[in-house]
Amino acid sequence: MAETMLELKNVEAGYGEFRVLHGINLRVDKGEIVALVGPNGAGKTTTLRTILRMTTLYNGEIRFKGKDIRHLPTHKIVEEGVTMVPEGRGIFNPLTVYENLVAGAYTKKAQEKMDDTLEFVFSLFPRLKERRNQIAGTLSGGEAQMLAIARAIMSRPEVLMFDEPSLGLAPKIVLEVFDTVVKLRDEANMTILIVEQHVKNSLEIADRAYVMEMGQIVLEGEGKALLNDERLKKAYLII
Amino acid sequence: MIDPSLVANNVIDGVLMGLLYSLVALGLALVFGVMDIINFAHGDFVMIAAYLSWLLAMAFWLDPSIIAVITVPVFFLIGVAVYKLVIEPILGAEPLIQIAVTVGLGYVFQNVALGIWKAEPKSFPNPWFNFSIDLGPVTLTVAKLMAAAISLISLYLVHYLLTNTKFGLAIRATSANREVAPLMGINVRKVYAITFGLGIALTALGASLYMSWGQTNPYLGQSFSLLSWVIVAMGGLGGVVGVLYSGLIVGILEALGTTFFTASARLAVVYIAFFLLLWFRPRGLFARR
Numbered sequence: 001m002a003e004t005m006l007e008l009k010n011v012e013a014g015y016g017e018f019r020v021l022h023g024i025n026l027r028v029d030k031g032e033i034v035a036l037v038g039p040n041g042a043g044k045t046t047t048l049r050t051i052l053r054m055t056t057l058y059n060g061e062i063r064f065k066g067k068d069i070r071h072l073p074t075h076k077i078v079e080e081g082v083t084m085v086p087e088g089r090g091i092f093n094p095l096t097v098y099e100n101l102v103a104g105a106y107t108k109k110a111q112e113k114m115d116d117t118l119e120f121v122f123s124l125f126p127r128l129k130e131r132r133n134q135i136a137g138t139l140s141g142g143e144a145q146m147l148a149i150a151r152a153i154m155s156r157p158e159v160l161m162f163d164e165p166s167l168g169l170a171p172k173i174v175l176e177v178f179d180t181v182v183k184l185r186d187e188a189n190m191t192i193l194i195v196e197q198h199v200k201n202s203l204e205i206a207d208r209a210y211v212m213e214m215g216q217i218v219l220e221g222e223g224k225a226l227l228n229d230e231r232l233k234k235a236y237l238i239i
Numbered sequence: 240m241i242d243p244s245l246v247a248n249n250v251i252d253g254v255l256m257g258l259l260y261s262l263v264a265l266g267l268a269l270v271f272g273v274m275d276i277i278n279f280a281h282g283d284f285v286m287i288a289a290y291l292s293w294l295l296a297m298a299f300w301l302d303p304s305i306i307a308v309i310t311v312p313v314f315f316l317i318g319v320a321v322y323k324l325v326i327e328p329i330l331g332a333e334p335l336i337q338i339a340v341t342v343g344l345g346y347v348f349q350n351v352a353l354g355i356w357k358a359e360p361k362s363f364p365n366p367w368f369n370f371s372i373d374l375g376p377v378t379l380t381v382a383k384l385m386a387a388a389i390s391l392i393s394l395y396l397v398h399y400l401l402t403n404t405k406f407g408l409a410i411r412a413t414s415a416n417r418e419v420a421p422l423m424g425i426n427v428r429k430v431y432a433i434t435f436g437l438g439i440a441l442t443a444l445g446a447s448l449y450m451s452w453g454q455t456n457p458y459l460g461q462s463f464s465l466l467s468w469v470i471v472a473m474g475g476l477g478g479v480v481g482v483l484y485s486g487l488i489v490g491i492l493e494a495l496g497t498t499f500f501t502a503s504a505r506l507a508v509v510y511i512a513f514f515l516l517l518w519f520r521p522r523g524l525f526a527r528r
Contacts, residue, residue: 052422073428074421083422090419092412103412106405107424155424 002029003065005159005191006051006082011060013050019058020046022215028159033185033192035202035223038212044195047212048084048161052077064159079107081158085165089148093137097128100136100147104154113156120188121150124180142173149180153188160184162194166201174198178205203227241498244376249494251377255387257490261483262390263445263463264470265397266438268482271471273414273434276326276337280345282464284439287348288314288446289455293361296450302367303450304385310443318439322432330431345460352457362454369452386448391483393444397437398479410434462506469513473523481525488512 006028014020020043028034036044049055051062052074062070069077092100101121105114122129125146131139136147145165152160162181166174178201184190196202203209206223211232219232226232267281288310292303295310325344329337368382401407413420413430420427445463446455470489474481489509496508516524 054421073426075424075426078422078424083424086419086422090416090422092415092419094415095408095411099408099411102405103408103420103423103425105423106409110424111405152422155422 002031004028004063005030005032005065006193007061007063007066008047008051009061009063011047011050011062012058013046013055013060014058015046015055020055020215021050023060024050024212024215024217026210026217028191028193030191031185031189032207033181033194033205033223035206035209036193036195036212037199037202037209038218042212043215044212045087045163046215048163048193048195051082051161052084078155078157079109081156082161083152083155083157083159084161084163085148085152087163087167089144091136091139091144091147091151093135095136096132097134097136097139097147098132100151101128101132101154104151105156107155110155114154117154117156121153124153124183125150142169142176145169145173145177146180149177153184157190159191159193162192162196164195164197166196166198174201178202181205199232200227246498248377249498250491251379252383253491253494254487255380255383255490256493257487258387258390258394258483259383259445259448259486260463260466260470260489261486262393262448263442264467264474264486265394265479265482266441267467268471268474269397269410269434269441270438273410274326274330274431275417276330277341277468278438279338279341279464280348280460281438281442281467282460282462283345283348284314284318284442284460285446285449285463286352286455286457286460288443289450289453289459290352290356290361291443292447292450293363293455296363300365302365303363304368304382304389304448306450307389307444307447310447311440314443315436315440318436319432321439322435326435327428327431345464349457349460356457358456360454360456363450366451380452382448382452386451389448390445393441394479394483397441401479406430406433465506466509469509473513473516474525478525481523485524 004027008024008026011021011024012019024047036047038044046055050057053072054074057070064080064082069080092103101118105111105117127143128146128150131143139147165177169177181192181194182205185192194202203223203226209221209223209226210217211219263285267278270276270278292306292310295306296303325340329340366382368385369380371378371380401411409425409430412423412425413427417427466489470482470485473485473488492509492512493505496505500508
């Protein structure tokens with residue numbers, strides 16, 4: 001059986017007094033693509049942020065490769081090997097494309113491998129190589145998303161989480177993003193946890209998926225199986 | 240008719256002072272740009288550092304500018320400590336709370352200074368570099384020339400730190416997006432602590448240089464604070480270069496105010512020019528679009 005990379009047990013979390021997650025149980029194994037789907041406000045983003053300690057955790061366990069990471073600050077969790085492509089991309093606008101990528105390789109481990117990783121991300125996104133000296137704030141939405149993904153790769157994560165990576169992108173580019181996600185698993189040995197509004201696309205590439213509603217997991221199963229689940233079809237899939 | 244050599248002399252003096260103002264304002268700009276906190280006590284750090292420079296100069300009988308080798312590292316550490324104790328607890332708080340806390344800190348400094356040293360001005364009686372050299376029609380004060388040169392070098396060093404080092408990149412990334420920077424493995428709290436320490440270290444350098452000809456009193460900080468805000472607001476998004484140009488403009492305006500009006504009207508000239516600037520370019524001289 002594959003190694004368990006991420007494990008959440010009975011996680012209750014939120015923002016200050018405002019509880020969003022009411023007991024989440026979730027597991028991501030090595031080499032998997034796991035999708036987290038559900039309506040707006042279900043707590044998908046909060047789940048990702050809680051893993052990175054960007055919320056208030058009231059209760060529950062969070063483990064990365066068996067290690068308790070509940071009390072590590074965000075930048076230490078990134079050093080351990082988990083990072084996220086944030087919603088809205090979060091590009092460092094005033095910096096150049098190249099500087100954004102170097103910032104991505106900030107940890108010691110990542111810095112040592114920076115040349116190799118750069119070569120890899122430039123082969124993945126040749127456009128970024130062409131635009132390496134451009135100010136990142138002037139990139140188009142699709143290019144900015146590529147940069148956000150490339151920057152996350154620069155930290156050499158073992159688990160890469162995506163928060164709504166297709167938000168605000170043209171349909172053709174959305175497909176490219178999903179292709180990239182699969183490539184990262186297949187060619188770079190990454191384990192993926194993806195939150196998406198394009199339920200159909202993400203279930204198609206996902207090995208397993210969790211469906212969230214009102215801060216709880218209401219359904220889980222293989223991606224393809226969920227794709228045919230009548231309840232889910234009724235709720236979201238009629239796109 | 241105003242004597243042209245007087246104008247030239249005053250403008251040169253303005254350029255030299257402008258470089259010193261840029262140095263002090265850079266500290267404020269760094270803290271504001273990276274942490275989004277306006278430190279209303281910024282000038283009061285200059286004042287306290289000026290007293291420390293004076294005290295140590297008296298104790299060792301060395302020129303205050305030499306004392307910078309002590310005040311700069313000491314104030315870096317003071318800056319880090321103030322960050323931890325005072326600033327970190329109010330990060331992300333409402334602006335009103337941040338204003339109240341930093342204004343209050345400034346008053347504490349002023350009243351401590353008033354309590355210890357009273358209101359009478361203090362200066363070092365045996366300055367080494369406070370003499371003039373004549374270059375044709377212009378006369379230069381060596382201490383100011385030295386302060387300006389060291390300020391310019393320091394501005395360049397900070398610029399280099401920001402643009403050419405790994406930690407500088409972390410500072411700029413944090414400034415650009417403090418929510419996302421930790422996802423790169425950047426320790427944002429550490430970036431804040433060091434940035435604040437650096438900002439305060441710059442006030443100490445400015446103060447020690449200034450004390451090699453100037454004098455301090457408990458209210459010295461107010462003019463440094465005001466000038467720094469004007470420079471930062473004018474410099475806008477221009478980075479170190481923006482601060483440098485704005486400082487020069489402020490220094491020269493001040494000198495022209497002295498020349499064409501009176502010494503007491505010089506700040507009025509600066510503020511009127513600032514007011515007009517904000518009217519026509521509300522986002523500063525260096526704002527993009």
